[in-house]
Structures are given as C-alpha cells and as structure tokens.
Amino acid sequence: MSQPLMVNRYRWYELIGIYAGILAFLTFILAPFVEGFLVSLKPLSQLFSSPYRFIPQNGSFEAYRTMWVSVPGFARYIFNSFFISTIVTAVVLMLVVPAAYAFARFKFRGSGHLLGAFLAVNMFSGAVLLIPLFRLMRSFGVLNTYFAIIVPGVAFLIPSAIWLLRTYMMRIPRELDEAAFVDGASHFYTLRRVILPIAMPGITVVAITTFIGSYAQQFIYALTFNSKTEYAPLPVGLFAYFGRQEVIWNELMAASFVGIAPAMIVIFFLQRYLVSGLTAGAVKQ
Amino acid sequence: MSVQRSTVIFAWILLLPALFYVTVIVAYPLVDTFILSFTDASLKKTTKWVGWINYEKIFNATFAEVIIRTFVWTFFSVSIKMIIGVFGASMLNAAVPGRALFRVLTTPPWIVPMAIGIFMWGWMYNGQFGMISGVLQRVGFADGPIAFLAQGSTAFWATIITDVWIGVPLVTLYMLAAMQSIPQDLYEAAWTDGAGRFYRFRRITLPLLIPSLITMSMLSLIATFNSFDIIWILTRGGPSGETTTMIIDTYRTAIGSNKYGEGAARAVLICIFLSIFCLAYFRVTSRLSSGENR
Numbered sequence: 001m002s003q004p005l006m007v008n009r010y011r012w013y014e015l016i017g018i019y020a021g022i023l024a025f026l027t028f029i030l031a032p033f034v035e036g037f038l039v040s041l042k043p044l045s046q047l048f049s050s051p052y053r054f055i056p057q058n059g060s061f062e063a064y065r066t067m068w069v070s071v072p073g074f075a076r077y078i079f080n081s082f083f084i085s086t087i088v089t090a091v092v093l094m095l096v097v098p099a100a101y102a103f104a105r106f107k108f109r110g111s112g113h114l115l116g117a118f119l120a121v122n123m124f125s126g127a128v129l130l131i132p133l134f135r136l137m138r139s140f141g142v143l144n145t146y147f148a149i150i151v152p153g154v155a156f157l158i159p160s161a162i163w164l165l166r167t168y169m170m171r172i173p174r175e176l177d178e179a180a181f182v183d184g185a186s187h188f189y190t191l192r193r194v195i196l197p198i199a200m201p202g203i204t205v206v207a208i209t210t211f212i213g214s215y216a217q218q219f220i221y222a223l224t225f226n227s228k229t230e231y232a233p234l235p236v237g238l239f240a241y242f243g244r245q246e247v248i249w250n251e252l253m254a255a256s257f258v259g260i261a262p263a264m265i266v267i268f269f270l271q272r273y274l275v276s277g278l279t280a281g282a283v284k285q
Numbered sequence: 286m287s288v289q290r291s292t293v294i295f296a297w298i299l300l301l302p303a304l305f306y307v308t309v310i311v312a313y314p315l316v317d318t319f320i321l322s323f324t325d326a327s328l329k330k331t332t333k334w335v336g337w338i339n340y341e342k343i344f345n346a347t348f349a350e351v352i353i354r355t356f357v358w359t360f361f362s363v364s365i366k367m368i369i370g371v372f373g374a375s376m377l378n379a380a381v382p383g384r385a386l387f388r389v390l391t392t393p394p395w396i397v398p399m400a401i402g403i404f405m406w407g408w409m410y411n412g413q414f415g416m417i418s419g420v421l422q423r424v425g426f427a428d429g430p431i432a433f434l435a436q437g438s439t440a441f442w443a444t445i446i447t448d449v450w451i452g453v454p455l456v457t458l459y460m461l462a463a464m465q466s467i468p469q470d471l472y473e474a475a476w477t478d479g480a481g482r483f484y485r486f487r488r489i490t491l492p493l494l495i496p497s498l499i500t501m502s503m504l505s506l507i508a509t510f511n512s513f514d515i516i517w518i519l520t521r522g523g524p525s526g527e528t529t530t531m532i533i534d535t536y537r538t539a540i541g542s543n544k545y546g547e548g549a550a551r552a553v554l555i556c557i558f559l560s561i562f563c564l565a566y567f568r569v570t571s572r573l574s575s576g577e578n579r
Contacts, residue, residue, distance in 0.1 A: 010381070014482070021376040022387055028369070029391055029453065032405040035416050039408060052419020081398075095306055098299035106296035114300070121311050122504075123559045125511035127532045128552045131321060131539045132314035155310035158303055187295045216398045219514050224540055235400030249408055256401040267396055 040064070040253035047249055063254040070241070070251055073229060077237030078259055084146060084233055085214040088153045092161050092210045095154070097203060100165035101191055105177065115162075122159045130224055137225050148225035149218055149233065157213050161206050168202030169195070208270050215263050234259045315556070321549035328543045339550035347526070348534075355530040358441070359509045362448045366505055367498065369449065370456030375486065377457065378464045388461070395454035403518045406447045410434050410519070434520055437527030444516050444528050448509060456501055463497035464490060496573060503566045507559060531555050 010018065039047060041059035068074060103115050133152055134143075142148050172195065180190040196203075218233040226232065229240075238259070241252040322339055326332040377388055394402050409416045412432025421427040433439045467490065475485050513532050516522060522529035522537065529537075531551065539548025 010379070015381065018376055018379045018381055021372070022381075025369070025373045025376055026387065026390055028450065029394060032402060032409060032450070033393060035409055036405040048414055052414060052416065052423070054416070054420075095303040099303040102296040102299035106292060108293045108296055111296070114304075118303070118307065120563070121307055123507055123563060124311065124315065124556065125508075125513065125532075127511055127513045127536060128555050129311065129314040129318060130536065131545045131548050131552065132317035133310070134540070135317070135545075136310075136314060152310060155307055158307060162303070187292070191299075212396055216396065218398070219400050235398045238400060238404065252404060253408075256404060260397050260401060263396070264393075267392075 036253045040250055044250055063250040067251040067255045077234045081234040084149050085211050087150050088214040089207055089211045091154045092157050096161040100162050103166045104169035118159050118162055144226050144228045146231055149221045152221050153214050157210050161210055165206045169199055172198050318549045318552050322553045324546045326545035339547045351534050362445045362509045363505050365449045366452045366456050369453050370460050373457040374460035377461055391454050391457055394451050399514045403515055407519055410443050437524055440520050440528050444519055448512055448515050459501050467493050
C-alpha cells in the first residue's frame with residue numbers, strides 16, 4: 001500500500017465511527033464462534049440451566065476429552081473430510097488447469113459460449129439435480145462409497161476454478177508463449193514448461209479455494225448418497241452428537257472446533273495468497 | 286492456416302476432460318430431470334409416462350405459498366447480505382491500523398463447513414438455554430423464553446439471519462476488492478475540490494460500485510435461492526412448513542418420500558426461475574456496458 005495520503009487522514013470522531021462500525025460488523029460475524037467456544041467449555045448441566053449465563057462457571061476443557069469417548073469414530077470423520085477434499089482438489093486441478101489455459105489463450109468459434117456454459121453450472125446447486133444424480137451414482141455403483149461424495153463435488157467446483165485461473169492466466173504476457181513457439185516448442189511443451197511454472201501462484205490459490213469449498217460443502221451429497229458411517233465426512237459425522245434424548249452440545253461444539261482446526265491452520269498460513277488471489281479473480285480487469 | 290487449425294484442435298483437447306466431466310455429471314442429469322418430471326418415477330421398478338400430471342399436482346394451494354415464501358425469503362436474505370456487505374466493505378476499506386487483521390476475521394463463516402456454523406446458530410436460537418433468548422430476557426426486551434425455531438414467524442427470520450451470516454463474508458470481500466479498484470486520484474481530485482467524505486462516498490464510490498453490486502447480487506441471488514443446508518439443519522422446513530422453500534420442498538418430495546417424478550417437476554420449476562434471473566442479469570449488464578461505451 002502507498003503511504004497514507006492527505007485524503008485518507010481521519011479526524012478523531014471519524015476514527016471512532018469507523019472502529020465502532022468494524023466492531024459491530026465483526027461482532028455479528030464472530031459472535032457465534034465465541035458463543036460456540038464458551039459452550040464447549042461449559043459442563044452440560046450448566047448449559048441446560050436457566051437463566052442464561054454468557055461466561056462459563058468452573059469451565060474446563062473436559063468436553064474436548066469426552067468427545068472422543070462418546071463418538072469413537074470422530075477421528076475417522078475428520079480423516080474422511082480431508083481425504084475427500086484432497087481427492088476433489090486434485091481432480092479439479094487436473095481438469096481445470098488445461099481448460100483455463102485454453103480459455104485464457106485461444107479464441108475459437110464458440111469459446112465464449114462454452115465458457116458461459118461452464119459458468120452456468122454454478123446456477124444449479126447440487127440440490128436441484130439430486131434425483132438424477134442419485135440414479136446416476138446408483139448406476140455407477142458408487143452409492144455409499146467415497147466416490148458418491150467426490151464425483152458430484154468435483155463438478156460443482158469446476159466453474160469457479162476455471163474462472164479464477166483463467167483470469168490469472170490472462171495476465172501472463174502472451175509474448176512468453178510466442179517466444180517459446182518461435183523457438184520450436186510444441187503447444188504441450190509450452191504449457192508444461194513455460195506457463196505452468198509461472199501460473200503456480202494462481203494454481204495454488206485455486207487449489208486452496210477448491211479445498212475450502214469442498215471441505216465446506218460436503219453436506220448434501222454425503223447426506224443423500226452415503227449412508228455408511230465409515231465414509232461420512234465431518235458435517236454429517238457431527239450428527240453423532242445428537243443423542244436420542246438431547247444434543248450433547250458442549251461436545252458437539254468441542255468437536256466442531258477440533259474438526260475445523262486443521263483447515264483453519266492451513267488457511268491461516270495461506271490467507272495472504274487467498275485474499276490477493278480472490279480479489280484478483282473477482283474484479284474484472 | 287494449418288497452424289491455426291492445430292491450435293484450435295489443441296484448445297479442444299485441453300477443454301475435453303472438463304467438458305466431458307461436466308456433461309456427464311451436470312448436463313445429463315439436467316436433461317434427465319426434465320424427462321423424469323413427465324413420469325411417475327419412484328422406488329417402483331417400472332416407470333410410466335404421465336404427461337403434465339406432476340405439474341398439475343404442483344399447482345395446488347400450498348405450492349403457490351411455497352413459491353411466494355421462497356421469493357420473500359430470498360429477497361430479504363440477499364438485500365440484507367448486500368447492505369451488511371457494503372457496510373462492512375466500506376469500513377474495512379478505511380485506512381486504519383489493524384485492517385489486515387479485520388479482513389482475516391471476516392472470513393470464518395464462509396470458510397468453516399456450513400453445518401458447523403449452522404449448529405452454532407441452532408444453539409443460540411434455543412429458547413430455554415440459548416444466548417439470544419437469554420440476552421433478550423436479561424436486557425428486558427422479552428418477558429419469557431423465545432423459542433425462535435419453534436414458531437413460524439421467528440423461524441423464518443432466524444433462517445434468513447443465519448443465511449446472511451454465511452453469505453456476508455464473500456459479499457464483503459468482493460465489494461472490498463471492487464472499492465479498491467476505484468482509482469485513488471478520483472478521490473484526491475474530489476478532495477482538492479473540497480468534497481466531504483460522505484459526499485465522495487455517494488458520488489464516487491457508489492456509482493462506480495454499481496456493476497459489482499449487480500454482479501454480486503446476482504451470484505448471491507442464485508446461491509440463496511438454492512440454499513439448502515441452513516433450513517434443513519435448523520428447521521427441516523418446519524414448523525408446519527413455514528420455512529419450506531422450493532429447494533426444501535423438492536428435497537422432501539424426491540428424497541424424503543421417494544416421489545422422483547414429482548420432485549423432478551419441482552426441480553424443473555426451480556431451473557426455470559434461475560434461468561429467468563440469469564437472463565435478466567445479462568439484459569441489465571449488457572445495457573450497462575453499452576451505456577458506458579456511449
């Protein structure tokens with residue numbers, strides 16, 4: 001960022017207004033997480049007592065221990081989520097990198113329409129197509145396997161990945177391709193040895209956003225196409241804390257935080273790439 | 286000539302895998318939905334062609350209600366998302382210390398698996414022991430416990446607020462990016478001419494944001510219209526159907542009661558609405574861009 005300009009200098013009351021606005025905004029965003037964390041510290045008896053108390057009395061991390069006991073398969077759910085998201089990300093990248101390059105570099109008849117058709121996929125959430133997808137998964141014989149969650153997951157992450165990566169690749173100077181081409185390099189060689197290395201930061205951003213998207217959106221496919229607990233991902237697995245009588249809320253919250261911790265750590269380290277990459281893809285040049 | 290031809294062939298080779306995948310997993314099911322909607326497909330082995338019967342069944346009394354409810358729900362959710370998003374973006378766009386941290390703190394609802402955020406809200410809405418009801422009673426706004434998800438009117442707004450919460454981060458970051466792409470010299474010129482901060486926001490920021498606002502509203506509209514997880518986890522469409530949107534209704538009919546044919550007809554209707562939104566969007570954007578060129 002450039003140095004603070006005169007135009008950006010705030011008076012004291014403006015500063016107060018801005019910070020108050022940010023505080024209100026972030027309170028809305030973060031309140032559920034704060035409350036969720038406090039719930040995870042409270043003993044169940046205190047949770048189910050009136051009147052409501054915000055701050056836990058003799059709170060402890062007990063729920064973070066008992067959650068593994070009440071739902072022994074929980075580690076498996078985290079593993080499933082990671083495994084599914086990793087495969088989905090890998091498949092999306094394999095499909096999207098060449099496609100994005102084609103859209104970024106080559107103009108051929110119908111390329112605009114084709115790109116539009118890809119983007120139109122975003123219009124239909126999986127929910128609209130569940131019935132035929134269910135029949136399709138059944139005829140592939142992949143119901144109640146990892147593939148039942150992976151296969152539809154990939155399809156609905158392709159459009160935004162193509163869009164993001166295409167935007168990134170369009171900013172790579174065309175002269176590079178042409179120079180390689182003049183030197184007698186084939187198209188494939190140019191893509192593999194010239195474009196891919198330069199596009200790596202963009203590919204990384206797409207990989208991260210795809211991973212997040214997949215990690216966040218496994219619910220509906222897992223709910224509909226898989227009924228085996230051993231393949232259930234985190235969002236469905238958490239329902240194990242919904243007992244017959246009551247929900248074990250403190251353990252549910254503890255498990256939620258444990259479940260998102262690995263993803264949050266990854267994101268924390270990569271967020272610099274993430275925000276810059278997103279904003280680059282979001283705004284038309 | 287032949288160089289060009291080989292280039293085109295190369296481009297198609299690059300596109301083919303993704304194209305094939307999307308055709309099988311999205312385009313084919315879309316066609317299949319359309320065909321299914323004219324049959325009585327269910328768990329039975331045989332399916333019969335039934336013509337328009339599924340569509341006639343849809344237009345009974347309750348379904349009109351579902352459609353209207355879906356539109357009202359979507360309208361409020363998208364509007365509130367856009368208002369909070371633009372507000373948040375303009376706050377985060379201010380050059381104040383700590384803004385990098387504030388931007389990161391905006392992302393969690395979007396990054397965390399949706400189900401987890403929804404569980405947290407589900408607990409906060411709890412009438413006996415939840416935070417919102419508890420705080421309202423403490424402050425004196427409520428006399429007794431309010432079970433937000435147990436009554437139709439409050440459940441309707443509760444699901445909207447949760448949907449807003451999940452959608453706001455993306456809107457905020459997108460609008461922030463759009464604000465940052467506005468050339469700084471415009472503000473400096475206006476400032477030199479003595480324009481105040483609010484005047485600059487109204488006369489520079491807002492007009493230049495309009496294309497991004499339209500795009501984001503559109504993306505948000507599609508996502509919200511398709512919103513499933515939030516309502517399903519919080520209320521399953523209840524109490525007594527008062528949060529049942531078209532998606533929930535479709536899911537219930539098709540997957541819940543195994544009436545694939547009737548479900549497919551509902552899905553086709555959703556697709557029609559979505560296509561109308563998209564057409565309207567292209568109309569508006571093309572008019573905007575032609576206006577710019579003049």
